[in-house]
Amino acid sequence: MDKQEQLVRTxxxxxxxxxxxxxxxxxxxxESGIAKKTLYHHFPSKEHLVEAAVRYRxxxxxxxxxSRLDGVSPxxxxxxxxxxxxxxxxxxxxxxxxxxxxxxxxxxxxEFGDRDSAIHRACAEHKAxxxxxxxxxxxxxxxxxxxADEITRLVVLLKEGAISLAHVQGNLDAAxxxxxxxxxxL
Amino acid sequence: MDKQEQLVRTxxxxxxxxxxxxxxxxxxxxESGIAKKTLYHHFPSKEHLVEAAVRYRxxxxxxxxxSRLDGVSPxxxxxxxxxxxxxxxxxxxxxxxxxxxxxxxxxxxxEFGDRDSAIHRACAEHKAxxxxxxxxxxxxxxxxxxxADEITRLVVLLKEGAISLAHVQGNLDAAxxxxxxxxxxL
DNA sequence: TCAAAAGTAGACAGGTCGGTCTACCTATAG
DNA sequence: CTATAGGTAGACCGACCTGTCTACTTTTGA
Numbered sequence: 001m002d003k004q005e006q007l008v009r010t011x012x013x014x015x016x017x018x019x020x021x022x023x024x025x026x027x028x029x030x031e032s033g034i035a036k037k038t039l040y041h042h043f044p045s046k047e048h049l050v051e052a053a054v055r056y057r058x059x060x061x062x063x064x065x066x067s068r069l070d071g072v073s074p075x076x077x078x079x080x081x082x083x084x085x086x087x088x089x090x091x092x093x094x095x096x097x098x099x100x101x102x103x104x105x106x107x108x109x110x111e112f113g114d115r116d117s118a119i120h121r122a123c124a125e126h127k128a129x130x131x132x133x134x135x136x137x138x139x140x141x142x143x144x145x146x147x148a149d150e151i152t153r154l155v156v157l158l159k160e161g162a163i164s165l166a167h168v169q170g171n172l173d174a175a176x177x178x179x180x181x182x183x184x185x186l
Numbered sequence: 187m188d189k190q191e192q193l194v195r196t197x198x199x200x201x202x203x204x205x206x207x208x209x210x211x212x213x214x215x216x217e218s219g220i221a222k223k224t225l226y227h228h229f230p231s232k233e234h235l236v237e238a239a240v241r242y243r244x245x246x247x248x249x250x251x252x253s254r255l256d257g258v259s260p261x262x263x264x265x266x267x268x269x270x271x272x273x274x275x276x277x278x279x280x281x282x283x284x285x286x287x288x289x290x291x292x293x294x295x296x297e298f299g300d301r302d303s304a305i306h307r308a309c310a311e312h313k314a315x316x317x318x319x320x321x322x323x324x325x326x327x328x329x330x331x332x333x334a335d336e337i338t339r340l341v342v343l344l345k346e347g348a349i350s351l352a353h354v355q356g357n358l359d360a361a362x363x364x365x366x367x368x369x370x371x372l
Numbered sequence: 373t374c375a376a377a378a379g380t381a382g383a384c385a386g387g388t389c390g391g392t393c394t395a396c397c398t399a400t401a402g
Numbered sequence: 403c404t405a406t407a408g409g410t411a412g413a414c415c416g417a418c419c420t421g422t423c424t425a426c427t428t429t430t431g432a
Contacts, residue, residue, distance in 0.1 A: 003379075019297050021207035024419060035380050036421080046420065107296035109354045111205050113287050124355050153363050160350040161343030168295045169310050177339050185371075189409080210389060221410050222391080232390065379428065388419070397410065402403100 004042045006032055012053040016104050020050055020111045050108070051118050057104050058126040064096040065130065075140040076186055079155060082134065083179030086162055090172045102167030106160075131156050141186070155182060190228045192218055198239040202290050206236055206297045236294070237304050243290050244312040250282040251316065261326040262372055265341060268320065269365030272348055276358045288353030292346075317342050327372070341368060 010032035014023045025046055029036055043049045068085040069078045085094075092099050101107070105123035112119040135152045142148040158181060162174035196218035200209045211232055215222055229235045254271040255264045271280075278285050287293070291309035298305040321338045328334040344367060348360035 017299070019207065019299060021205065022297070025421085026419080036382080037423085038379060040421070041378070101299050102296060106292065106350060106354055107299070110288060110293035110296035111208070113203070113205060113293070113353075115356050120354075127351075127355050150366075154367055157344050157347030157351065157360070157364055157367070159347070161345070161347035164292060164346040164350055165313075165343065167299075168292055168306075169313050170301050174343070178343055180336075181340055181343070211391080212388080222412080223393085224409060226391070227408070373432100375430105375432095377428100377430080380426075382424095384423080385421090386419100389417080390415105392413105392415075394413085395411095397408105399408085400406090402405090 003034055003038055007034055007039055007042065007049065008052045008056045010034075011049050012056055012104075013098060015050065015053055016057070016098060016101055016107070020108060025049075047119065050112075051122055054105070054108055054119055054122045054126070058122070058129070061097055061104075062126070062129060062133075064094065066133065067096075069133065069137065075137055078137045079134070079186065080179060080183060082155070082159065083162070083175045083182065086159065086166075086175035087173075087179075090166045090175055100166070103163045106163065106167075134159075151186070154185070158182060189220055189224055193220055193225055193228065193235065194238045194242045197235050198242055198290075199284060201236065201239055202243070202284060202287055202293070206294060211235075233305065236298075237308055240291065240294055240305060240308045240312070244308070244315070247283055247290075248312070248315060248319075250280065252319065253282075255319065255323065261323055264323045265320070265372065266365060266369060268341070268345065269348070269361045269368065272345065272352075272361035273359075273365075276352045276361055286352070289349045292349065292353075320345075337372070340371070344368060 007028065011023075011028045014028055014031060025036070025039065028049070029039060039049070043052065065082075065085065068081055072078055072081045088094050089097065090100050105126050109120050109123045112123075114120060115124070131152065134155055135148070138148045138152045138155065142151065158178040162178040165171045165174040193214065197209075197214045200214055200217060211222070211225065214235070215225060225235070229238065251268075251271065254267055258264055258267045274280050275283065276286050291312050295306050295309045298309075300306060301310070317338065320341055321334070324334045324338045324341065328337065344364040348364040351357045351360040
């Protein structure tokens with residue numbers, strides 16, 4: 001495997017499980033078995049490595065997310081499947097993405113709170129991308145643009161809420177609770 | 187003011203605006219004008235100071251939150267007022283609590299991801315406390331215990347979702363969007 | 373074939389980290 | 403009056419931080 005990719009994957013895993021500021025560059029190097037010079041050949045600074053890790057997670061998470069929604073019929077079933085996917089994630093039943101330690105994008109945004117920072121912006125872009133995927137499925141259900149926006153907001157709010165509850169409170173059933181609400185309303 | 191309280195307040199402000207691991211003990215001391223010996227007289231380690239900062243935020247946030255809900259009639263109005271309060275918070279219209287940088291408890295949980303850590307547990311306790319306050323108001327609306335639980339979950343999920351969207355995506359209108367949904371359902 | 377590119381190990385620099393310690397200075401309660 | 407608790411400033415410790423650098427080796431593509 002490409003050294004750059006190897007670095008980013010190792011970095012992501014460590015950042016995700018232990019926190020970004022809590023993980024030093026030397027640990028990433030030791031864990032990946034790659035020389036320091038090589039890291040600084042590919043990335044001008046740790047921040048750039050962090051940003052790369054965020055974008056890597058965006059790609060892999062999004063791929064997993066899409067594959068789950070594509071596994072069922074578009075529209076209502078896909079929107080409900082979304083919460084089944086979250087439930088599997090919370091309970092570590094997904095091999096594609098790492099064991100649940102909250103949402104990496106929320107966590108990274110917590111550590112890089114400045115909304116102008118490249119890292120925070122990359123996190124916001126991820127969330128916007130996922131919202132667009134949801135929006136596509138909602139659009140299949142409603143003729144009115146306004147109504148579709150409203151339902152998208154509902155689903156996204158419940159999804160984010162479920163992730164937060166699952167991580168902070170350890171309420172791993174939050175996804176199914178959210179699903180129940182959506183099921184009743186859709 | 188008591189030196190211990192002064193330390194905790196300064197620490198909280200710095201931790202909240204810049205992140206916990208990103209703020210060293212020496213900065214807290216410089217900012218508060220307190221000697222290092224005094225800090226270690228009151229707290230055995232930085233972690234204990236962090237935990238104290240979390241508990242301090244719990245007290246002040248909870249006080250603000252209660253005062254908002256108590257400002258209107260109990261039940262439905264209080265539940266809607268909750269989202270007005272969030273909206274004011276997001277838009278920095280609240281002097282009681284600091285400028286919005288996301289939820290400190292979510293942020294701290296991101297940096298201290300281990301659910302067994304005292305800090306993470308303190309964050310979970312805060313969230314549970316707020317949920318109980320909400321639950322009290324929901325109970326006024328429904329006879330059935332089951333229905334009340336369901337509505338509480340809805341409100342809490344939307345609240346957490348709104349906080350996440352406001353911070354990560356910078357969608358400061360998330361609270362009013364959530365309010366709109368609750369208004370329609372209640 | 374052989375130059376360029378990409379890799380290796382790891383010493384090193386300058387700085388910050390959490391935490392300890394000495395030496396001294398109030399304030400106050402018995 | 404004086405013992406004690408709580409405070410001050412800041413030197414110091416060992417560890418770790420990001421990032422640079424030297425010196426050498428491997429891979430690769432024109």
